[in-house]
Amino acid sequence: MTGWTPIDCHAHTTMSDGELTVPELIELVRARGVRPSVTDHLSTDVSLAVKSVDAVRAYLDELEPYDVAIGGEFCFHDLLWRELPDDLAARFTHRIGSLHAVHVPGAGRPLSMFRRTLPDLLTASKYMDLHLDDLERLASEMPVDILAHPTLLPLPIRNLPTDELWTDAREERMVDALFDAGIAFEISNRYRPHERLVQRAYDRGVQLSLGSDGHTRAQVGDLAFPLELAKRVGAEESSLFDPFVHGTRAAR
Ligand SMILES: [Zn+2]
Numbered sequence: 001m002t003g004w005t006p007i008d009c010h011a012h013t014t015m016s017d018g019e020l021t022v023p024e025l026i027e028l029v030r031a032r033g034v035r036p037s038v039t040d041h042l043s044t045d046v047s048l049a050v051k052s053v054d055a056v057r058a059y060l061d062e063l064e065p066y067d068v069a070i071g072g073e074f075c076f077h078d079l080l081w082r083e084l085p086d087d088l089a090a091r092f093t094h095r096i097g098s099l100h101a102v103h104v105p106g107a108g109r110p111l112s113m114f115r116r117t118l119p120d121l122l123t124a125s126k127y128m129d130l131h132l133d134d135l136e137r138l139a140s141e142m143p144v145d146i147l148a149h150p151t152l153l154p155l156p157i158r159n160l161p162t163d164e165l166w167t168d169a170r171e172e173r174m175v176d177a178l179f180d181a182g183i184a185f186e187i188s189n190r191y192r193p194h195e196r197l198v199q200r201a202y203d204r205g206v207q208l209s210l211g212s213d214g215h216t217r218a219q220v221g222d223l224a225f226p227l228e229l230a231k232r233v234g235a236e237e238s239s240l241f242d243p244f245v246h247g248t249r250a251a252r
């Protein structure tokens with residue numbers, strides 16, 4: 001008996017697109033034997049989200065009275081994280097960076113992971129190289145603790161064979177970028193990574209983080225799959241990302 005309790009580093013409430021209020025989320029996650037975090041969408045490009053610096057301040061004010069890890073999920077392609085003043089950045093226990101859209105040269109808007117088609121002439125293989133380009137930019141530019149759902153890809157290619165999308169070279173680019181930046185790899189329960197990539201991240205020395213990415217009563221605090229995978233690749237419980245021990249980058 002170590003007294004160690006897992007922490008769900010990624011979950012949403014009604015302050016963005018989740019269905020639970022903050023106290024409801026905290027109670028439910030605790031009832032599952034897991035410590036809670038709130039990491040709502042802080043982005044002008046998510047429809048239900050906290051969308052301005054003033055709104056981020058109000059979000060932090062709202063969360064601070066609760067006994068909960070205070071995080072936020074920022075979109076790399078959005079500008080809000082770049083505008084965040086240091087005094088607000090320092091109030092987070094942890095910040096999460098997401099590639100919800102990827103820059104495609106010559107296209108107007110970044111390509112959303114939730115769009116139903118790829119632009120003409122963009123093959124899955126070409127897309128993946130652009131994806132890794134943006135992932136490297138995220139790692140070098142974004143002051144975040146965790147990369148959310150590292151294997152989330154655009155809908156039209158999401159279900160192609162893993163080995164076709166995730167070549168050794170691409171996986172190495174990802175884990176090298178995360179290692180160099182000191183950003184943790186999220187084992188997401190929602191967008192589940194394949195074991196080889198998690199093993200590669202762990203072997204490279206990248207810290208692992210557990211996240212339900214829960215939006216509903218059934219999802220929040222469900223870490224069974226992420227925890228089991230973390231253990232399978234050899235990670236010690238105490239080495240897993242804990243916002244109170246390893247976050248935030250601003251306070252390190
Ligand atoms: Zn996300």
Ligand SMILES: [Zn+2]
Nearest residue numbers: 010012073213
């Ligand atoms: Zn999320």
